[in-house]
Amino acid sequence: xxxxxxxxxxxxxxxxxxxxxxxxxxxxxxxxxxxxxxxxxxxxxxxxxxxxxxxxxxxxxxxxxxxxxxxxxxxxxxxxxxxxxxxxxxxxxxxxxxxxxxxxxxxxxxxxxxxxxxxxxxxxxxxxxxxxxxxxxxxxxxxxxxxxxxxxxxxxxxxxxxxxxxxxxxxxxxxxxxxxxxxxxxxxxxxxxxxxxxxxxxxxxxxxxxxxxxxxxxxxxxxxxxxxxxxxxxxxxxxxxxxxxxxxxxxxxxxxxxxxxxxxxxxxxxxxxxxxxxxxxxxxxxxxxxxxxxxxxxxxxxxxxxxxxxxxxxxxxxxxxxxxxxxxxxxxxxxxxxxxxxxxxxxxxxxxxxxxxxxxxxxxxxxxxxxxxxxxxxxxxxxxxxxxxxxxxxxxxxxxxxxxxxxxxxxxxxxxxxxxxxxxxxxxxxxxxxxxxxxxxxxxxxxxxxxxxxxxxxxxxxxxxxxxxxxxxxxxxxxxxxxxxxxxxxxxxxxxxxxxxxxxxxxxxxxxxxxxxxxxxxxxxxxxxxxxxxxxxxxxxxxxxxxxxxxxxxxxxxxxxxxxxxxxxxxxxxxxxxxxxxxxxxxxxxxxxxxxxxxxxxx
Amino acid sequence: xxxxxxxxxxxxxxxxxxxxxxxxxxxxxxxxxxxxxxxxxxxxxxxxxxxxxxxxxxxxxxxxxxxxxxxxxxxxxxxxxxxxxxxxxxxxxxxxxxxxxxxxxxxxxxxxxxxxxxxxxxxxxxxxxxxxxxxxxxxxxxxxxxxxxxxxxxxxxxxxxxxxxxxxxxxxxxxxxxxxxxxxxxxxxxxxxxxxxxxxxxxxxxxxxxxxxxxxxxxxxxxxxxxxxxxxxxxxxxxxxxxxxxxxxxxxxxxxxxxxxxxxxxxxxxxxxxxxxxxxxxxxxxxxxxxxxxxxxxxxxxxxxxxxxxxxxxxxxxxxxxxxxxxxxxxxxxxxxxxxxxxxxxxxxxxxxxxxxxxxxxxxxxxxxxxxxxxxxxxx
Numbered sequence: 001x002x003x004x005x006x007x008x009x010x011x012x013x014x015x016x017x018x019x020x021x022x023x024x025x026x027x028x029x030x031x032x033x034x035x036x037x038x039x040x041x042x043x044x045x046x047x048x049x050x051x052x053x054x055x056x057x058x059x060x061x062x063x064x065x066x067x068x069x070x071x072x073x074x075x076x077x078x079x080x081x082x083x084x085x086x087x088x089x090x091x092x093x094x095x096x097x098x099x100x101x102x103x104x105x106x107x108x109x110x111x112x113x114x115x116x117x118x119x120x121x122x123x124x125x126x127x128x129x130x131x132x133x134x135x136x137x138x139x140x141x142x143x144x145x146x147x148x149x150x151x152x153x154x155x156x157x158x159x160x161x162x163x164x165x166x167x168x169x170x171x172x173x174x175x176x177x178x179x180x181x182x183x184x185x186x187x188x189x190x191x192x193x194x195x196x197x198x199x200x201x202x203x204x205x206x207x208x209x210x211x212x213x214x215x216x217x218x219x220x221x222x223x224x225x226x227x228x229x230x231x232x233x234x235x236x237x238x239x240x241x242x243x244x245x246x247x248x249x250x251x252x253x254x255x256x257x258x259x260x261x262x263x264x265x266x267x268x269x270x271x272x273x274x275x276x277x278x279x280x281x282x283x284x285x286x287x288x289x290x291x292x293x294x295x296x297x298x299x300x301x302x303x304x305x306x307x308x309x310x311x312x313x314x315x316x317x318x319x320x321x322x323x324x325x326x327x328x329x330x331x332x333x334x335x336x337x338x339x340x341x342x343x344x345x346x347x348x349x350x351x352x353x354x355x356x357x358x359x360x361x362x363x364x365x366x367x368x369x370x371x372x373x374x375x376x377x378x379x380x381x382x383x384x385x386x387x388x389x390x391x392x393x394x395x396x397x398x399x400x401x402x403x404x405x406x407x408x409x410x411x412x413x414x415x416x417x418x419x420x421x422x423x424x425x426x427x428x429x430x431x432x433x434x435x436x437x438x439x440x441x442x443x444x445x446x447x448x449x450x451x452x453x454x455x456x457x458x459x460x461x462x463x464x465x466x467x468x469x470x471x472x473x474x475x476x477x478x479x480x481x482x483x484x485x486x487x488x489x490x491x492x493x494x495x496x497x498x499x500x501x502x503x504x505x506x507x508x509x510x511x512x513x514x515x516x517x518x519x520x521x522x523x524x525x526x527x528x529x530x531x532x533x534x535x536x537x538x539x540x541x542x543x544x545x546x547x548x549x550x551x552x553x554x555x556x557x558x559x560x561x562x563x564x565x566x567x568x569x570x571x572x573x574x575x576x577x578x579x580x581x582x583x584x585x586x587x588x589x590x591x592x593x594x595x596x597x598x599x600x601x602x603x
Numbered sequence: 604x605x606x607x608x609x610x611x612x613x614x615x616x617x618x619x620x621x622x623x624x625x626x627x628x629x630x631x632x633x634x635x636x637x638x639x640x641x642x643x644x645x646x647x648x649x650x651x652x653x654x655x656x657x658x659x660x661x662x663x664x665x666x667x668x669x670x671x672x673x674x675x676x677x678x679x680x681x682x683x684x685x686x687x688x689x690x691x692x693x694x695x696x697x698x699x700x701x702x703x704x705x706x707x708x709x710x711x712x713x714x715x716x717x718x719x720x721x722x723x724x725x726x727x728x729x730x731x732x733x734x735x736x737x738x739x740x741x742x743x744x745x746x747x748x749x750x751x752x753x754x755x756x757x758x759x760x761x762x763x764x765x766x767x768x769x770x771x772x773x774x775x776x777x778x779x780x781x782x783x784x785x786x787x788x789x790x791x792x793x794x795x796x797x798x799x800x801x802x803x804x805x806x807x808x809x810x811x812x813x814x815x816x817x818x819x820x821x822x823x824x825x826x827x828x829x830x831x832x833x834x835x836x837x838x839x840x841x842x843x844x845x846x847x848x849x850x851x852x853x854x855x856x857x858x859x860x861x862x863x864x865x866x867x868x869x870x871x872x873x874x875x876x877x878x879x880x881x882x883x884x885x886x887x888x889x890x891x892x893x894x895x896x897x898x899x900x901x902x903x904x905x906x907x908x909x910x911x912x913x914x915x916x917x918x919x920x921x922x923x924x925x926x927x928x929x930x931x932x933x934x935x936x937x938x939x940x941x942x943x944x945x946x947x948x949x950x951x952x953x954x955x956x957x958x959x960x961x962x963x964x965x966x967x968x969x970x971x972x973x974x975x976x977x978x979x980x981x982x983x
Contacts, residue, residue, distance in 0.1 A: 529955055529974060553823040554976040555798055555843060562613055562859055562873040564917065565880065565905065571920060574980035 001188050005258040009184045010078045010215065012096055012128075014119035015105035020135045024105060024167040024176070025079060031173045032065040032077065035246050061201070062213055062260055064243045069181045077180060078260035080200065080215075088348065089122070089475055090294055091201075094276045096126035097292065098200045098215035098260060101184030103176065104157070108134045108142040108164070112150040117444070118414055118473040120155050131179050132159040138166035154441050187258030194286040195219035195227070197255075197279040202270055204324035208240065210267035211249070214279060215260050217290060222254035226282040227265065230289040234272055235282050236265035270327045296328040298346025299407075299478070300353055300373045300457045301390040303334055303500060304360070305342030307367035307582070307591050312341045318364035319343060322356060329356060334391065338500040338584045339369060344391055347373075350457050369582065369594050372503040375453045378405040378481050392502040395488045398539055405481040406506075407453040410435075413464065414446045415472035422467040423447065430455035431506060450479060452506070489514055491521065492535040492542075496585035500594065514544040524593035527551035532587055610657060610876075611664040611858045612691060614646060614683065615869030616672040617887060620707055624740035624810075627802035629871040629885045630670040642870075642887055643679045645894040647686040649868050652897065654690025657866065657876070662691045664855035664865075665699045668725075673703045677715035684719040693720075698854040700725055700764075706743035708751040713758045723853075724755050725764040725795075731785035732778045735771045738814070739799075740806070745785065752789045762851055765791045769825040770799035772814035779825045783832045792851035796829045796844050798822060823973055830969065843924045843972050860921045862914070862937075874903070881906040915940050916983035923979060928958075928966025948982050 015021040029035040065077040082095040096102065102123040106112055123130055132151045134144050144164045151159040163175035197214040205211050214221070221227070225238045242251040243261040255261040267273060274296065278289035306315045316333075323329050330346035347353040353373060360366045377389045379396055380403045389395050411432070415423055420437070427434070427449045435448040451460075456476070464472050487510050491501040501521075505513055514536035521534050525548045536544040581588035615629075618639055622632040631638075665687060667680075675683070680701075687693060700723040701716055713724070728748050730736050736743065748765075755763050765786050769779050786794060801808050801816075817825065830840055838846035842860060845853065858865055867874040870890035873882045881903035884890050893901035909917060915938050922929045931942040949965055952958040957971035957978055967975055 529952075529957065529977070551974050551977060552819045553798075553826065554974045555826070555972065562865055562867060562875065563882070564859065564873070564875070564921070565882075565907070568917060568920065571976070571980050571983060574976065575983065578980055 011101040016113040016116040019107040034065040101129040108147040132162040134164040189257030193218040202273040230278040302373040303371035305339040404486040406484040409476040411476040419468040493587040518546040522546040611865035615872040616669040624807040645891040650686040666855040731782040764793035
C-alpha cells in the first residue's frame with residue numbers, strides 16, 4: 001500500500017428509506033468544511049428536484065471531502081451515494097464495488113428494517129467493512145441500545161460502541177468521521193499494474209461531453225492517455241481528469257489506484273460508458289475486465305405520447321436530452337390510431353418509467369399520455385418463425401401463435417414473519433411459484449418465488465409495501481423465458497377499438513383485469529350527450545362491459561345583477577377542461593384515464 | 604353597438620335580515636342602521652355621478668335587487684328613486700322592478716313603492732315546503748307569501764314575479780310539483796325557475812355531505828316538470844330559466860341576454876357601459892368611500908372592453924339562453940363578424956336534436972336547454 005492510499009477512504013452510505021441517509025451526508029460535508037453552512041442546501045447530494053421530493057436517490061453521486069483526523073494527518077474521504085430502489089440494484093452494486101466500506105444507518109426510533117437488511121446484504125456481498133451508525137438520537141423515542149442490539153442480532157455485525165448521532169442536529173458527527181478513518185480499510189491496488197478503472201456513473205455535460213465517474217482499481221489514469229472501454233472496445237483520448245466537489249469538478253490531471261474521480265474524453269454518447277464497465281489503457285492494457293459487468297437492458301416498455309399532437313417534436317427532443325444522462329432509457333417512434341405519433345420507450349422498471357414521465361412533465365413542461373407498460377414476450381409462430389413483442393399492437397392473432405413465452409424473474413422478498421401470509425397470498429395472486437423460505441432470524445424471513453415479470457411491473461412493489469406496512473423489500477433478477485397462456489385484451493369505446501389501451505395478459509387474469517379496467521374507464525370518461533358503451537374483448541369476444549350514461553342536465557344558473565363575467569368564466573373553464581380531453585373516435589376521455597388504467601389498486 | 608341605445612339601471616342593496624344558507628352573493632346580514640344610512644347616501648351620490656356621465660340617454664328598465672332591498676325604509680327608498688328620476692332620463696313606461704322578501708313584507712312600504720313609480724315586484728318564494736325552506740335558511744311561511752301577493756295585488760301592481768328553486772336537498776318530484784302548484788295558484792305574470800347552485804364558501808356547501816341532493820336525473824325531471832306545469836298554465840319559457848305571460852317578459856333581464864348596456868349602482872354591482880364591463884367593490888365601506896372620493900377607478904374594477912371575439916362568443920352564450928336563439932343575419936348585423944364558424948360548431952347539435960333551426964334561427968330545443976352549459980362550452 002502506498003502512502004497516498006493510506007490516506008484515502010472510499011465509502012458509501014446505506015439505509016432504509018427515511019432513516020436519514022441524505023441528511024447524514026449533508027452533515028459530513030459540513031463537518032469537513034467541504035461545504036460551508038451558509039451554502040448548505042438540504043440534501044445536497046439529491047440534486048434532482050424529484051429526488052428531494054420523493055426522498056429517494058435516483059442517480060449515484062460522489063463527492064470528495066478532506067478531513068484532518070485526530071492523528072493530525074489529512075485524509076481524503078470519497079463518499080459515493082447510491083440509488084435506493086430495486087430498479088437500480090445493479091447500479092447500487094457497482095457503486096458499492098467502488099468502495100471499501102459502508103455506513104449502515106439505523107434509525108434509533110425504528111430499529112433495523114427490511115431495507116436496512118437488504119442494503120446491508122448488498123454491502124456484505126460487495127465485501128465492504130460495515131460501520132453501523134445509530135441515528136436520530138435527538139428524538140425522545142430514541143433507543144440506542146436496542147438499535148445496536150438489533151444490528152448485532154439481526155445483521156450479525158458488531159455494533160458495540162458504534163457512532164450514535166443526530167444527523168439533524170449534528171451531534172456526534174465527528175465520531176462518524178473517526179470511525180471512517182479508523183475502521184474502513186484504505187484502498188489497495190497496484191499503481192504500476194495496467195489501468196483498471198470501474199465506471200460507477202456517467203452523465204452528459206454540454207461542454208465536456210460525457211463525464212465518467214470512476215474508481216481506479218489498479219494503475220493510473222492521466223490526461224492524454226488513450227483509453228479503451230473493455231465491453232465495447234471503443235477508444236478515446238483522455239482530455240480532463242479530476243475529482244468531484246459538491247459544486248463542480250476540480251482538475252487534478254491524474255488519478256492513482258485507490259482514488260475516486262472523473263475523466264472526460266470527448267465522448268459523445270452516454271451508451272459508450274456503461275455503468276460497471278472497465279476502463280483500461282489502449283496500449284498495455286489489462287487483460288481481464290473487472291467482474292460483474294452487465295449491460296442494462298430495458299425490462300419494461302410503454303408508449304409515451306404528447307397530449308397535444310403538435311408537441312411531438314418537443315417530446316422527441318426531451319427524450320433525446322434525457323437519454324444523454326440515462327443510458328438505460330431507450331425509445332423509438334411508434335404510431336397509435338388513438339393517440340397519434342409517439343414513442344415506444346424502454347425502462348429498467350416501473351419506478352424508472354415513472355421517473356422519466358415525471359421528468360418529461362416537470363423539466364420539459366410536457367403533458368404526456370403513457371400507455372400500459374408491457375414486458376417483452378417471445379412468440380413462436382405456427383409458420384416456425386419467432387418474434388419478440390414489446391408492443392401489444394404487434395401481438396399476432398391467436399391462430400398464428402404456436403407457443404407464447406413470457407419472462408420470469410427470480411424474486412427474493414425479505415419480510416418480518418408477521419407478513420409472510422399476506423405476501424404469499426399476493427405472490428399466489430400474481431401467479432408466483434414458491435421456491436423456498438428461510439428464516440434470517442426468529443422474526444424475519446426471506447421468501448423466494450419465481451414470478452412472471454408482467455405481474456410485477458404494474459403495482460407489485462406498492463402491493464408488497466401495503467401488505468407489509470412498508471417493511472418488506474424486493475429484489476429480482478431475470479430467469480429467462482417460459483411458455484405461458486397469454487391473450488391480448490382489447491377495449492372498445494362506443495364500438496371503436498382503442499389500440500392504446502390494449503395489453504397482453506395471462507388467460508386466467510384476463511376476466512378480472514377486463515372488469516376492473518372497464519370500471520376505471522367508466523370513472524374517467526365524462527358523460528356526453530349520448531350513452532357510451534365500454535367493452536373489453538379478447539379476439540372479438542366481449543368479456544366485460546360497462547356503460548357511461550348520457551348527460552342529463554347541465555344548465556347555467558341565475559345571472560346575479562348582470563355578472564356576465566362570472567358566467568363566461570364558468571363556460572371558459574368548462575371549455576378548457578374539454579380541450580384537455582383526448583378524443584378516441586367518438587368518445588372523449590380524460591388524460592388521466594390511461595394512467596388510471598395502469599394504477600389498478602391492489603384488491 | 605346594438606341598435607337599441609337605451610340603458611338599464613341596476614341598484615344593489617347588499618343588506619339582509621339573515622343570510623340564506625346557499626347565498627354567496629354579496630350581502631350583509633344585520634348591518635348597523637348608520638351603515639345602511641351612509642350606504643343610501645352613497646348610492647344617491649353615485650346615481651348623480653352616473654347620471655352626469657350618461658346624460659340624456661333614455662333608461663327603460665330599473666331593477667333594485669339584493670340582498671333585500673325592502674330592508675330600506677320607505678323614506679330611504681324614496682330618496683333613491685328621487686335620485687334616479689332626478690339624474691336619469693327614465694322613460695314613462697319604463698319597467699321598474701324591486702325585489703322583496705316575503706318574510707319582511709310591509710304593505711305600507713309596498714304602497715309607497717307604487718307611488719315611487721315601481722311597477723313590478725319580484726318575490727323570492729323558492730319553495731312551498733317548510734322543511735326545504737328551513738334547509739335553505741329562508742324564514743318565511745306560505746301564508747306570508749300569500750299575504751305578500753295579496754298586498755301586491757291590492758297595491759295595484761299588475762306585474763309580479765315569483766322565484767322558485769329545484770335541486771334543494773331532499774326535494775322530490777312530488778314536493779316540487781306542490782311548489783309549482785302553489786306558485787301557479789298565486790297567478791304571477793312571471794316565474795323564474797332556478798336550479799340550486801352549490802357555491803363554495805356558503806354554509807350549505809360546508810354541510811353538503813350531510814344532505815342528499817337530487818340526482819342529475821331527478822333535477823332534469825323537475826326542470827321538465829316546471830316547463831310542463833307552467834306552459835300548460837299559459838306561461839311561455841322565453842328564456843332558459845324564465846317563464847312569463849305574453850308581454851310580461853322581464854325587460855331588464857332580457858337586456859343582459861341581448862348584450863344591451865346597463866349602469867350598476869351599489870356595492871358589487873356590475874355595469875356595462877360604453878362597451879366596457881366593470882364592477883364596483885364588494886365591500887360596503889370601500890364602496891361608500893370610493894363614491895365619496897369620486898374615485899372612478901375603484902368604482903370600475905375588472906374593467907373589460909367587450910369587443911372582437913369576446914363580444915361574439917358572449918353574444919352566442921347569452922342569446923342562446925333565449926327561446927328564439929340567434930339568427931345568422933342578426934349576428935352579422937349586431938357583431939359585424941361571420942357566423943359561419945359558429946354554424947359549423949352548431950351543426951352536430953342539430954343532428955343530435957339539441958338545437959333546432961327554423962326561419963333562419965338557431966335555438967335550443969328543450970333537450971338542448973337541459974344540457975345547454977355543456978353545449979355552449981363547445982360553441983364558444
